[in-house]
Amino acid sequence: MSDEPPIIRVRGLNNSFGDQVIHEDLSIDVRRREILGVVGGSGTGKSVLMRSIIGLQRPDAGEIEVLGENMIDRNEDEAKNIRRRWGILFQNGALFSTLTVAENVEVPINEYFPYLQPTLVDEIASFKIAMSGLEPEAGPKFPSELSGGMRKRAGLARALALDPELLFLDEPTAGLDPIGAAAFDELIKSLHGRLELTVFLITHDLDTLHTICDRVAVLADKKVIAVGTIPELMALDHPWIQEYFNGPRGRAASVSHKETVGT
Amino acid sequence: MAGQDQIAAGSREPDEGAGGTYRVAGALTITRAATTAREIDNLGDPLTIDLSEVHKMDTVGAWIIYRAVRDRKAKVAGAKPEIESLLEQVAEADRPVQVHAEKVGGLFGVLDELGIWMAELGRTLVGLLGFLGATLIGFANLVRHPKRFRVNATVHRFDVVGVRALGIIGLMTFLIGVVVGQQGAVQLEQFGAEIYTINLIGRITVRELATLMTAIMVAGRSGSAFAAQIGTMKITEEIDAMRTIGVSPIEALVIPRLLASTIMMPLLSFFAMIMSLLGGGMFVWLVLDIPPLTYVQRLQEVVPDTDLYIGLIKAPVFGFIIGLAGCFQGMLVQGNSEEVGLRTTNAVVQSIFLVIVLDAVFAVFFSSIGWR
Numbered sequence: 163m164s165d166e167p168p169i170i171r172v173r174g175l176n177n178s179f180g181d182q183v184i185h186e187d188l189s190i191d192v193r194r195r196e197i198l199g200v201v202g203g204s205g206t207g208k209s210v211l212m213r214s215i216i217g218l219q220r221p222d223a224g225e226i227e228v229l230g231e232n233m234i235d236r237n238e239d240e241a242k243n244i245r246r247r248w249g250i251l252f253q254n255g256a257l258f259s260t261l262t263v264a265e266n267v268e269v270p271i272n273e274y275f276p277y278l279q280p281t282l283v284d285e286i287a288s289f290k291i292a293m294s295g296l297e298p299e300a301g302p303k304f305p306s307e308l309s310g311g312m313r314k315r316a317g318l319a320r321a322l323a324l325d326p327e328l329l330f331l332d333e334p335t336a337g338l339d340p341i342g343a344a345a346f347d348e349l350i351k352s353l354h355g356r357l358e359l360t361v362f363l364i365t366h367d368l369d370t371l372h373t374i375c376d377r378v379a380v381l382a383d384k385k386v387i388a389v390g391t392i393p394e395l396m397a398l399d400h401p402w403i404q405e406y407f408n409g410p411r412g413r414a415a416s417v418s419h420k421e422t423v424g425t
Numbered sequence: 426m427a428g429q430d431q432i433a434a435g436s437r438e439p440d441e442g443a444g445g446t447y448r449v450a451g452a453l454t455i456t457r458a459a460t461t462a463r464e465i466d467n468l469g470d471p472l473t474i475d476l477s478e479v480h481k482m483d484t485v486g487a488w489i490i491y492r493a494v495r496d497r498k499a500k501v502a503g504a505k506p507e508i509e510s511l512l513e514q515v516a517e518a519d520r521p522v523q524v525h526a527e528k529v530g531g532l533f534g535v536l537d538e539l540g541i542w543m544a545e546l547g548r549t550l551v552g553l554l555g556f557l558g559a560t561l562i563g564f565a566n567l568v569r570h571p572k573r574f575r576v577n578a579t580v581h582r583f584d585v586v587g588v589r590a591l592g593i594i595g596l597m598t599f600l601i602g603v604v605v606g607q608q609g610a611v612q613l614e615q616f617g618a619e620i621y622t623i624n625l626i627g628r629i630t631v632r633e634l635a636t637l638m639t640a641i642m643v644a645g646r647s648g649s650a651f652a653a654q655i656g657t658m659k660i661t662e663e664i665d666a667m668r669t670i671g672v673s674p675i676e677a678l679v680i681p682r683l684l685a686s687t688i689m690m691p692l693l694s695f696f697a698m699i700m701s702l703l704g705g706g707m708f709v710w711l712v713l714d715i716p717p718l719t720y721v722q723r724l725q726e727v728v729p730d731t732d733l734y735i736g737l738i739k740a741p742v743f744g745f746i747i748g749l750a751g752c753f754q755g756m757l758v759q760g761n762s763e764e765v766g767l768r769t770t771n772a773v774v775q776s777i778f779l780v781i782v783l784d785a786v787f788a789v790f791f792s793s794i795g796w797r
Contacts, residue, residue, distance in 0.1 A: 259761060259763050262526050265525065268524070277459050278455075278459050279459065282458065282462055284522075286455075286484075286488060287522065288522035288524075289484070289488060289518040289519060292522070293514070293515075298520045300522075302524065306760055325454070325455060325485065356514050
């Protein structure tokens with residue numbers, strides 16, 4: 163496992179907005195087929211890290227490799243080949259508001275494979291929607307007619323449209339009710355198992371971390387201060403990590419996780 | 426890994442057309458979905474698909490195989506366990522989904538749209554009337570409780586709507602003065618009556634153009650801003666928060682804006698008249714060699730006071746309409762951010778339309794009372 167090159171490799175990343183330094187000499191690796199959770203207090207630059215990796219934010223300095231390819235200053239044609247191999251779920255779904263859910267799912271397919279038969283594209287969109295746990299009735303609806311949870315599932319369906327190897331999720335369970343959030347966790351876990359995905363997951367949800375993440379990276383002090391499984395992190399002596407995992411909410415999540423695993 | 430995606434080949438056994446075995450090798454992914462689907466469609470029944478040499482498959486590949494199994498009872502041979510599981514997975518997700526929203530086409534579609542449009546128009550007019558009423562009640566409440574009047578907010582609006590518009594309105598109307606003078610001079614020269622250019626500039630700008638152009642600029646600058654600001658506040662639930670705290674959004678947001686547009690419009694219009702007269706004066710001085718003193722004297726002779734009154738009476742009415750339409754459209758925003766853009770556009774279109782209709786009404790009215 164460890165000899166295999168990481169699927170995402172970030173070295174010496176620096177990011178800043180004006181005088182405000184967000185990342186300083188940040189490094190992180192994401193291994194193939196793992197679910198890596200990224201946690202950190204508000205404003206520690208979790209989303210900025212994701213945006214840097216996917217090329218929406220040009221870092222001040224540093225190296226970023228995704229799927230073995232350098233990502234910084236790539237020309238658009240070369241970057242497209244990498245973009246085809248990942249899917250991104252933005253925080254609020256970021257669905258195209260003038261298209262129906264099913265049409266949203268078809269956008270990446272039509273962009274990269276314009277010669278596919280339209281009926282086949284419709285069928286692909288249909289089963290992606292079903293795989294994301296949406297009812298078939300959601301297909302012809304517009305994003306404004308959907309609830310928050312449905313919008314996230316629709317966003318996930320679009321992210322999965324091209325069978326990506328790598329999936330980025332930005333707070334997938336934020337704003338969902340606990341039942342919806344648990345169902346979403348299950349969905350991601352089962353998709354991960356079946357589609358051999360690597361998942362880069364930003365979250366605040368301790369239950370999500372306990373249930374689905376293989377490893378967790380902690381962002382603080384402008385860096386990734388630790389990466390490891392939750393028990394490994396809890397053994398560390400960093401005040402924020404202790405507060406996070408051993409605080410009242412952290413303990414509750416950990417207990418409930420042990421109970422479900424035990425039974 | 427990426428390289429291997431490309432190496433893939435399908436081959437069929439000899440008895441083509443009468444069914445047979447379709448053998449796929451390599452990667453069966455979306456990249457070769459179109460070819461694979463076509464090749465499978467071209468083969469006759471009964472069909473056997475041999476997947477023993479497939480080393481990689483994605484859900485699209487699995488879907489194509491599954492579809493052949495579902496629709497044509499094809500047999501699958503040699504599938505590895507992970508491929509088997511992928512096939513099961515797409516089978517589970519097989520639920521037909523309607524892709525596009527329902528659209529009514531043809532004559533019924535047009536009628537449908539016309540009906541919706543008329544109903545919307547009716548609702549807007551009734552809504553505007555209701556909003557006007559709510560605003561008047563808001564004014565009445567403020568008169569009874571003058572302490573609730575928001576002086577700072579109102580002064581701030583005066584600054585934004587009035588003072589900051591001086592530059593652009595000044596420049597615009599100055600140029601309009603020049604253009605009116607230039608076009609007038611070209612025509613009047615043919616009769617040797619260049620001097621009448623001054624009549625044209627003086628009367629048309631003071632009576633009509635200065636106020637109208639100012640109104641259009643204020644609608645574009647401030648009416649749209651009103652709609653966008655209030656609309657955004659509706660989306661972020663700020664207006665609901667205000668209501669629950671007990672602050673009336675009409676008093677806090679609408680009245681300062683309405684006052685600003687109503688009071689600033691005549692001031693801006695007056696400024697616009699001066700600027701367009703300056704522009705026209707500059708033109709006749711430089712091009713027609715009429716000295717400024719003659720220009721001013723001639724203006725005094727030919728432009729009646731009533732022209733000024735007409736321009737200044739129309740201005741606050743236009744300002745009120747612009748403010749009302751802007752705030753009303755802002756308050757109508759519901760749901761998503763797309764709506765803000767839509768309502769902002771509506772506010773500008775509505776207010777400019779109403780301003781021009783009213784301008785026509787005013788023109789007839791003032792002529793008929795003898796202010797020619």
